[in-house]
Amino acid sequence: APAATPHRAAPAAARAAEPAVRAALPPAAPAGLEQLLSPVSVQEFEADYWEKRPLHVQRPFPPAYQSLLRGQDLPTLADGLERQGLEVQAFFDRKPCESHGLLRDFYSGGSVVLNRIDKVWAPLGRLCVSLRERLHHVFAVMYLTPRGSQAVPNTPTRTRLGLRLG
Secondary structure, X not given: OOOOOEOOOOOHHHHHHOHHHHHOOOOOOOOOHHHHXXXXXXXXXXXXXXXXXXXXXXXXXXXXXXXXXXXXXXXHHHHHHHHHOOOOEEEEOOEEEOOOXXXXXXXXXXXXXEEOHHHOXXXXXXXXXXXXXXXXXXOOEEEEOOOOXXXXXXXXXXXXXXXXOO
């Protein structure tokens, strides 16, 4: 499949599909690609990095991103997943296993992976919507891993833009 390329505006169908998320965007929410890349400009990113070479922006954690997903949010996220009947993928010793719930898996020393967390956790959903103003296909995957361990075995990835929180 062809890789996503930067563009100026999200397709009308994508904008229409997410009016509730867009309308709920608080003023303090991340402003999109510009804030995510800062101090690198979007123009520099598109010209020098996009699909050419990695860009690692290391800086103090911006306040606008501190509320995307915090440790104290995990019980609320876990309850929401349970109410919606959604499961996480669980890994112990880098091997997939049956999940017993986000919190139980994690507090038992396992890693959990939640695909499309942007559909169930509003702050990450709002960030993805804001990034879609410049990028074609944006979604979020959560890898929650105990300190000093690795969530899943090394496999080739199609990640084009990664954001590590915490």
